[in-house]
Amino acid sequence: MTNEFDVFIAGGGLGGLLASALLTQQGKSVFLSERLPFFGGRFTTHNLDGYEIPTGAVHMIPHSQRGILGQILLRKLSIPLSIIDTENFTTWYWNNRKPFSHKSFWGIFRAFPKWKQRYFTFRKVLLNRSRIKNDSNTFYDYLSSKTEDPQIFKFFNAITGFALSLDISEIPVTTMYQFLDHLYKYGKAGVPIGGCKQVIKSLVDFSGRHNGILKRNSQLISLENTGSVISTGVVRNTKTNEEMEVKAKDFILNLGVNQTNRVLEKSNIDFRLPTPPSADGGGFAFKPKNSLLKRSTVAQFPDCEYVKGAVEPTLVSSGLAPKGSHLFLTHQVFQSKDVVTATKRARDEIFELFPSLNEEDELCVHTFHRDWPVNYTMQGTDNENISEVFPNLTFVGDGFKGSKGWFMTEGVAYGSQEVTKYILGRES
Numbered sequence: 001m002t003n004e005f006d007v008f009i010a011g012g013g014l015g016g017l018l019a020s021a022l023l024t025q026q027g028k029s030v031f032l033s034e035r036l037p038f039f040g041g042r043f044t045t046h047n048l049d050g051y052e053i054p055t056g057a058v059h060m061i062p063h064s065q066r067g068i069l070g071q072i073l074l075r076k077l078s079i080p081l082s083i084i085d086t087e088n089f090t091t092w093y094w095n096n097r098k099p100f101s102h103k104s105f106w107g108i109f110r111a112f113p114k115w116k117q118r119y120f121t122f123r124k125v126l127l128n129r130s131r132i133k134n135d136s137n138t139f140y141d142y143l144s145s146k147t148e149d150p151q152i153f154k155f156f157n158a159i160t161g162f163a164l165s166l167d168i169s170e171i172p173v174t175t176m177y178q179f180l181d182h183l184y185k186y187g188k189a190g191v192p193i194g195g196c197k198q199v200i201k202s203l204v205d206f207s208g209r210h211n212g213i214l215k216r217n218s219q220l221i222s223l224e225n226t227g228s229v230i231s232t233g234v235v236r237n238t239k240t241n242e243e244m245e246v247k248a249k250d251f252i253l254n255l256g257v258n259q260t261n262r263v264l265e266k267s268n269i270d271f272r273l274p275t276p277p278s279a280d281g282g283g284f285a286f287k288p289k290n291s292l293l294k295r296s297t298v299a300q301f302p303d304c305e306y307v308k309g310a311v312e313p314t315l316v317s318s319g320l321a322p323k324g325s326h327l328f329l330t331h332q333v334f335q336s337k338d339v340v341t342a343t344k345r346a347r348d349e350i351f352e353l354f355p356s357l358n359e360e361d362e363l364c365v366h367t368f369h370r371d372w373p374v375n376y377t378m379q380g381t382d383n384e385n386i387s388e389v390f391p392n393l394t395f396v397g398d399g400f401k402g403s404k405g406w407f408m409t410e411g412v413a414y415g416s417q418e419v420t421k422y423i424l425g426r427e428s
């Protein structure tokens with residue numbers, strides 16, 4: 001095998017696989033190394049008794065076909081994949097109130113029990129979107145200057161808790177408004193048929209068909225530089241421990257911030273990336289016999305302290321669970337480092353919300369922190385995509401989503417697109 005490529009990509013998560021597909025489509029020779037025995041990182045599943053249990057993402061593409069990820073997959077790469085909108089935008093479960101669903105973004109302000117709250121959210125928050133320019137105060141401070149109504153705080157905390165794994169006291173006003181603006185412009189979430197694993201499989205197949213070489217069990221250990229550019233990546237086969245040198249014109253790292261810094265430490269390179277805090281959380285997988293949510297939606301639980309939302313992707317893609325069963329996935333945030341207590345309390349909240357669930361319905365619970373968090377950096381604190389030190393070293397994935405307000409996998413897709421443009425533009 002030749003060890004010289006146009007582009008070396010380390011990390012076979014969504015970010016690396018998207019970059020690989022976009023570059024191989026343009027005729028670039030790509031070598032991608034993934035240290036785990038599977039591709040997809042936090043955007044794939046493992047099968048447990050017929051249930052597709054996520055390694056992270058709960059099968060939701062934040063803006064369905066309309067977002068940047070949907071556009072890259074369906075339009076740019078023409079991947080034969082179906083992404084289906086959820087029927088409802090959101091369903092709100094307030095204590096002592098019938099669940100309330102709305103189909104479009106603007107229905108959101110009707111989620112409140114009282115007219116006064118609806119008016120406030122509509123007039124003082126949502127209509128203000130375009131007026132907020134650069135405000136580094138937190139969204140909590142911003143709301144506190146306008147209202148004391150606890151339900152309004154709980155409402156926004158449920159949204160950011162589910163979508164960003166953050167409390168509103170951790171989000172700058174500008175970031176919050178970018179996020180709301182994207183929800184307004186690009187709309188509700190969608191579920192890919194076959195779930196996130198199908199997206200990953202399609203991307204791996206795409207690069208393979210376009211002469212990309214994608215290796216599992218292959219860990220990037222260090223980089224070598226000759227003067228002002230990176231010249232070589234040293235990868236180790238995690239099964240045999242054999243090491244191999246890979247030379248390339250461009251190097252893309254899809255490793256997250258901490259892992260990137262570990263690689264830089266082992267290399268003869270003395271710069272490090274800034275390391276803002278990660279966004280941590282957890283999630284349960286349940287297998288209810290009957291659907292709990294009835295219609296596909298993002299369910300939000302504003303009165304809960306821990307569990308912020310849930311989805312039932314089997315309402316769109318039934319193959320994610322055995323016939324006659326469902327997959328019900330929750331998401332909770334950690335407000336403290338006491339993961340064990342947070343998990344216990346979240347379980348109690350779920351059983352209270354859905355009394356028909358019982359202990360036998362629980363498939364598993366996962367926690368996401370340290371090197372496998374929900375987001376490598378909190379939304380709005382992402383690093384730049386392009387190294388200031390080496391023009392041929394770029395970064396993709398969560399932790400490098402750029403500053404345009406795209407969140408979760410939409411941000412990952414945005415970053416991969418920008419890096420691809422940069423590499424193709426620089427070389428033309």
Ligand SMILES: Cc1cc2nc3c(=O)[nH]c(=O)nc-3n(C[C@H](O)[C@H](O)[C@H](O)COP(=O)(O)OP(=O)(O)OC[C@H]3O[C@@H](n4cnc5c(N)ncnc54)[C@H](O)[C@@H]3O)c2cc1C
Pocket residue numbers: 010011012013014015016033034035036039040041042043055056057058059060061062218219220221254255256259263281282283331368372373374375396397398399407408409410412
């Ligand atoms: C609980 C949870 C729920 C979520 N829900 C959603 C959702 O519903 N919708 C959504 O859009 N987003 C969701 N997300 C976020 C989404 O999963 C991530 O944004 C996305 O998967 C990140 O992709 P990535 O490529 O940046 O990182 P990763 O998926 O972490 O990929 C990085 C890859 O690099 C590999 N790697 C690391 N070090 C090395 C090395 N030295 N050499 C080679 N390979 C290496 C890792 O093994 C990994 O495969 C969720 C995340 C979590 C945790």
